[in-house]
Amino acid sequence: MGKLDLFSGLYKGKKILITGHTGFKGSWLTIWLKELGAEVYGYALEPTSENDNFVTSNLKEKIFHQVGDIRNLDLLKKYFQQVNPDIAFHLAAQPLVIDSYINPHYNFETNLMGTVNFFEAVRHTSSVKVAVNVTTDKCYQNNEWLWGYREIDAMGGDDPYSASKGCSEIITNSYIKSFFSKENTAHVGSGRAGNVIGGGDWAENRIIPDIIRAYKENRESVIRNPNSVRPWQFVLEPLFGYLKLAEKLWTSGKSYSGGWNFGPSSYENYTVGDVVEEVRVLIPSLKITLPDITEKLHEAGVLKLDITKAVNQLNWKPKLNFKDTLKFTIEGYLDELNPDINVYDSRVKQIESYCNK
Numbered sequence: 001m002g003k004l005d006l007f008s009g010l011y012k013g014k015k016i017l018i019t020g021h022t023g024f025k026g027s028w029l030t031i032w033l034k035e036l037g038a039e040v041y042g043y044a045l046e047p048t049s050e051n052d053n054f055v056t057s058n059l060k061e062k063i064f065h066q067v068g069d070i071r072n073l074d075l076l077k078k079y080f081q082q083v084n085p086d087i088a089f090h091l092a093a094q095p096l097v098i099d100s101y102i103n104p105h106y107n108f109e110t111n112l113m114g115t116v117n118f119f120e121a122v123r124h125t126s127s128v129k130v131a132v133n134v135t136t137d138k139c140y141q142n143n144e145w146l147w148g149y150r151e152i153d154a155m156g157g158d159d160p161y162s163a164s165k166g167c168s169e170i171i172t173n174s175y176i177k178s179f180f181s182k183e184n185t186a187h188v189g190s191g192r193a194g195n196v197i198g199g200g201d202w203a204e205n206r207i208i209p210d211i212i213r214a215y216k217e218n219r220e221s222v223i224r225n226p227n228s229v230r231p232w233q234f235v236l237e238p239l240f241g242y243l244k245l246a247e248k249l250w251t252s253g254k255s256y257s258g259g260w261n262f263g264p265s266s267y268e269n270y271t272v273g274d275v276v277e278e279v280r281v282l283i284p285s286l287k288i289t290l291p292d293i294t295e296k297l298h299e300a301g302v303l304k305l306d307i308t309k310a311v312n313q314l315n316w317k318p319k320l321n322f323k324d325t326l327k328f329t330i331e332g333y334l335d336e337l338n339p340d341i342n343v344y345d346s347r348v349k350q351i352e353s354y355c356n357k
């Protein structure tokens with residue numbers, strides 16, 4: 001157990017409530033906290049498929065699991081008051097840009113009022129000492145510039161998803177200033193991270209899940225935008241950031257309140273084509289068609305995070321380079337596809353290897 005603990009034993013024996021624990025990031029966070037000796041309580045919708053990490057890792061049997069809608073304030077508050085958690089992480093959200101165009105009303109209700117409901121539940125549950133809201137790099141107003149965005153830059157978002165996450169940050173700030181600045185109230189922070197990858201993510205229209213789905217079904221993958229640059233990050237990198245942030249809020253208090261960026265190092269700029277080349281090395285039998293990628297164009301709209309604040313003040317920094325990020329990711333999927341491997345044990349092994357980096 002000690003090998004997974006980068007947090008000075010803080011989480012051992014603590015009651016932790018996670019909203020969105022049935023999702024990709026929430027299920028990995030659940031496993032890490034469980035292995036740290038925490039009592040984990042989840043609040044979320046049911047998992048969406050049998051492939052979800054929550055299901056394949058058999059988490060239903062391992063933690064306290066409440067099915068509930070984040071839009072239902074009464075149920076959420078009741079659950080908080082029944083559990084009396086020490087620390088709460090908010091990950092329940094509508095997380096996809098495409099879906100936010102299909103149903104903007106649901107997107108805003110879930111991501112905006114969901115955040116309000118989370119902080120209402122925290123505010124009315126005196127046991128909660130620390131609360132962390134999870135948003136995204138897309139919360140920033142995108143000025144289409146080359147520099148990384150700092151925590152002091154303006155919130156924004158043009159598409160409904162990004163706008164809802166910008167709002168979630170503004171709501172967090174409002175609750176900090178209006179309700180959580182007094183003595184004996186919760187210490188509150190928010191974590192902003194970019195696209196993450198890792199075993200257990202089966203979302204549609206994402207490059208790696210799409211490639212692995214095709215591989216599983218023995219189909220060929222066709223890659224459309226090989227020149228697109230993305231902030232590739234292994235799922236444990238931002239989770240390490242959220243756990244570090246909660247630790248600092250717990251031990252050092254309100255001076256750590258507010259927003260924190262957890263992105264890849266600024267020199268890690270890789271394209272979809274680079275990812276495909278790396279995955280081909282890791283799965284040589286992959287059938288994949290890649291259009292000509294000799295011309296590497298700059299793609300407008302890429303948004304980068306400046307991580308100076310987290311590196312200097314939280315003692316957090318990305319542990320994995322691009323090659324390791326892909327290695328951990330593909331290994332996670334291959335373990336999942338191997339019926340002889342216990343998925344929960346595989347996740348724990350990866351968390352241990354990550355911590356030892």
Ligand SMILES: NC(=O)c1ccc[n+]([C@@H]2O[C@H](COP(=O)([O-])OP(=O)(O)OC[C@H]3O[C@@H](n4cnc5c(N)ncnc54)[C@H](O)[C@@H]3O)[C@@H](O)[C@H]2O)c1
Nearest residue numbers: 020022023024025044045069070092093095136194195196
């Ligand atoms: N995956 C990424 O690349 C990424 C990048 C940046 C930020 N994020 C943010 O991280 C968080 C988790 O994302 P994820 O990728 O794990 O998403 P996911 O879709 O895998 O999980 C979402 C979780 O939220 C829950 N949820 C959704 N709507 C709900 C509702 N109405 N009521 C209750 N629960 C609800 C789901 O049940 C699930 O547990 C989100 O806030 C997302 O915006 C994700």
